[in-house]
Amino acid sequence: MTHQLVCFSRNAVPGSDRAMLTTMRKILSASQRNVSRDGITGFLVVDTTWFVQILEGERARVTESRRDHGQGGARCGARAQAAREGRDVGAPG
Secondary structure, three states, rough: OOOEEEEEEEOOOOHHHHHHHHHHHHHHHHHHHHHHHHHOEEEEEEEEOEEEEEEEHHHHHHHHHHHHOOOOOOOEEEEEEOOOOOOOOOOOO
């Protein structure tokens, strides 16, 4: 079963558009390294108001990854997705 954790928080990155873009690139780079190292998948959505991060994988790995890296003031909710024919429910394709 795939465990999915969805976290969201307000974007409080200060500065100009260029400064925000630089900060977002740093956050994305760190996120890519972390999910690769932790053996999970991740999806990050950012705009001028919100950060949304979705982590998926084995429950223990997702939980440990979040604990190791923290989420600041992010609010998170988790759910397990039932497997169907070797694919997770809601998976594309």
